[in-house]
Amino acid sequence: MQNDHPERALSLYLQVGDLAFSESTLVEEHNLGQRLLADDDRVALSQLAPDKVQEWCLSRIAHYHHHNGVLRERYGAAARNAISKNKSHIRALRAAYNDAAPIHRHLPPEVLMEIFSHVDPVVAMMPRPWVPLLRICRYWRRLLFRTAQFWANLLSLPIWTASILRRHMQRFRTALARSGHESLTLSVPYYSQGIVDILMPHASRLSSFDAGPSLLLDPEEMAHNKIGQELLCVSHHPTNMDVNMWRTSPLTFSFTLFLNLCSLQLQHTYFDSPAAPYLSLCHLKLDHCTVRPSSSTGRVPTLCAIHDTLDLFPNLETLSLTCCLSEKNPGTVSGMLPVPGVTKTIHLPRLRHLELEDVCGHIPRFLSHVAFPPTAALALCPLRTHDPTVQLFTGVDLSPAPHAALHLEIRGVFGRIYHACYETRGNGVRSVRVTLDDASLDSRTIAHFARELVAVLAPARGLTSLTTVGLPNVQLRSYWDDLRAAFVCPVLDVLALDWRPPVGADLGPQGDWGVLRDRDDSRHLGDGAFGILPSLQELCDVLRACLGARTGGRSPLHRLEVTVRPCSVDRDKEWEEVVLEGWQIALAEDWIRDKLSDLVEDVVAVPYLD
Structure with missing residues (x-):
């Protein structure tokens, strides 16, 4: 098929603005292409058999290219207008060539639309976002604009960045409308009242939702970008984020608005606990989120609120909580409130992957009051690991396999340790990974965790493989002596x-x-x-x-x-x-x-x- 040069196309390729095109716009675009044909060409084209159109278009395109060459050679700049007119004829002929492709005659439009519904749209981001598939020809474009699944696939792509979403909110609305009744997978860079208003007509179709931090912006401020984005902090001060100020936002994620979610990811957002068991949710990832306190119940510790809410998601298969269990002590600069007591155990019978990143003392309290299958994988990242009395698996029965082994990887730079990762190894062994990311790690802390993890995860074989990256030889000896003193590597293999x-x-x-x-x-x-x-x-x-x-x-x-x-x-x-x-x-x-x-x-x- 004939492709126009991007700078010379008559808006036949999709930019973000094209998402708002109506069907009448497409008809006008087709009529414009017809008007750009020379009178003689329009008459000749109307009299051709369908299988003769492409050959004729190529001959006429070659004719106009030759004519432009003659005009440049004989008249130079004086022929600018005539050359420009010929280029318009060429573009119209290319469009007619593509419209007459054999696939259009042999494949019914319903078949093409079914094919388009299985296409993952490729989006080119330079110089502006556009979808190359919509540049093929007007016929394909007309069908694509009526293929709901294509637009649902387009919405699922991670292209809706904060800058694009603010500038093209109407285009986002239009893409949602074009997606028809298809199930939606959406990822938005922030969560605001404007986003909620846009999603409400389509809330029942939303099956997967990944929302960035809550922003303290109303729809008008968001559309005109008059003030900077302000990040809501609901638990700890986030790292590596530009924050203007901290405030308590009235905006709360509500499960009563989105009734059919299968997957949900939230960041720095309050959310309401559902009033009844929420059975559709299978995948939940929360980052610095907490349950909105109720005025009737008074203050409930964050860990208890999250723990009790999870009891309403009995079909969870994956769960990830980052800094959602501990609370900062408002009376101190960097202190945390004590670990609260938990009275009941919740059951997650379908859970197969659990990730926890939080203050070291809160993780065992949470784990000891959650019942999950013995095959569920665990990925833990305890913070503030300097307390040598903390045991990660206190009250947790992991039932280790007799052939389970432990692997330890230690990473450092310029003589300082910043990362230690413990992983279970062995066929059929429950996958457990414990990661320590702390600039103040030392050999005693690493040995302390190694001793505990060997006891609960691999008591028979112990630490069988050790990897060190970026450690000088002197440090290797120090870490080895501490591990050996802890009796955790009697049968080191690798x-x-x-x-x-x-x-x-x-x-x-x-x-x-x-x-x-x-x-x-x-x-x-x-x-x-x-x-x-x-x-x-x-x-x-x-x-x-x-x-x-x-x-x-x-x-x-x-x-x-x-x-x-x-x-x-x-x-x-x-x-x-x-x-x-x-x-x-x-x-x-x-x-x-x-x-x-x-x-x-x-x-x-x-x-x-x-």
Whole structure:
């Protein structure tokens, strides 16, 4: 089919504004294309058989291109108007060519509309949002404007950013209207009264809703963008968000407005507890949200309010709560209110995935009063982990499998630990992941959690694999000693770590690499030696000290995985990160294997992949 140049098209491609086009606009557009045909062309086109139209259009397009070339050559700028008129004829002929495509004659419109209903629209965002599919031809466009599922699919795309939604709210309304009676999946960047008003006529069709933070804007302010957006904080101060001020908003998400939701995501929003069990909801994700307090019941602790509300969603399959259980103490700068008591246990018999991120002490109180299947996966991120007395799974029976094992990954940068992640391993083992993200993590905190998690998740096998990323060798020894003292890794199978060649090391084929190749390293490892060999020797010394301390009555380490980081090299007074070549990594692997053969069964060195 013939495609017009984007800058020269007669608005035949969809920009955001085109969402508001009416059917009469499309008729006018078709008539305009007919008027742009030359009189002789219009008469000739009306007399052609359908299977002859495209061939004729191509010949006429070639004729006008040739004519324009002659005009430019003979008259130059003086022929500007005539050339422009010929270009209009060409655009009209291209539209007629596309309208006469064989697919239009052989496929009934109902079949094309069914095909369009299964198309996920591709939206190009530059220079403005538009849908290429609507640029094919007028016939397709007319059918697409009558295909409700196509518009429902378009609405489900993450293109409705805050800036686009504010500028094109009427287009958003029109797309909703064009979606007919189809089920809707919507994602909006904020939740406001204006959004509620727009969605109300379509509330019964909304099956999946992802709403950003509540904004303190009325529809007029939102449309004209007169004031800045103000974020509602209902629990803790959010991180990485630009906030003008904190206020208590009267806006509340109400389940009585949206009766058929299957999936719901809310951020920084109050919501009302449903009056009766809400059976359709299967997926719920709340980020800094809380139940709107009732004037009749008085103050209810946030954890208790959330806990009691979840009892009204018995069919939940996935649940994610981020900072929805704890409450900030208004009388302090950074303190939290004590963990409240919970009197009853709620049952979520269909739950298969549970995510919790909150203050460390609130997670076990919540978990111990929720009954869920033994196969449900858990993903926990405790905050404020400095209290060594907190136990994540107090009162929770996880019934660990006898073959369950635990994996620990520790990440650091510039000598500071910022991330530790524990995961269960094993076939048929319940998936449990506990993540510590804290700039003040230390080896004792990591060992404390390792001891508890081994006891409740993998008491038989313990910690069987350990990965460290970005840790200097000295820190590795410290963390190893603390873990070993906690008796959590008696049968460690896999140890994975980084090795970074020293800054400015010689990477040529001679020097240290030649010594590695010749296996003659005695004269290169004296006091004060610098280079590849001393760095490898230091790594092996630390590993020998760590692994040797656990060999009493225990089998050697099954596998040592060494990730070789790039080396910083001075190139013309500029530092450059150089990745070691395969033969260099192989030599380093062989050397480590020789030095630790009595402690490690297998050594693998691999390049770092960013």
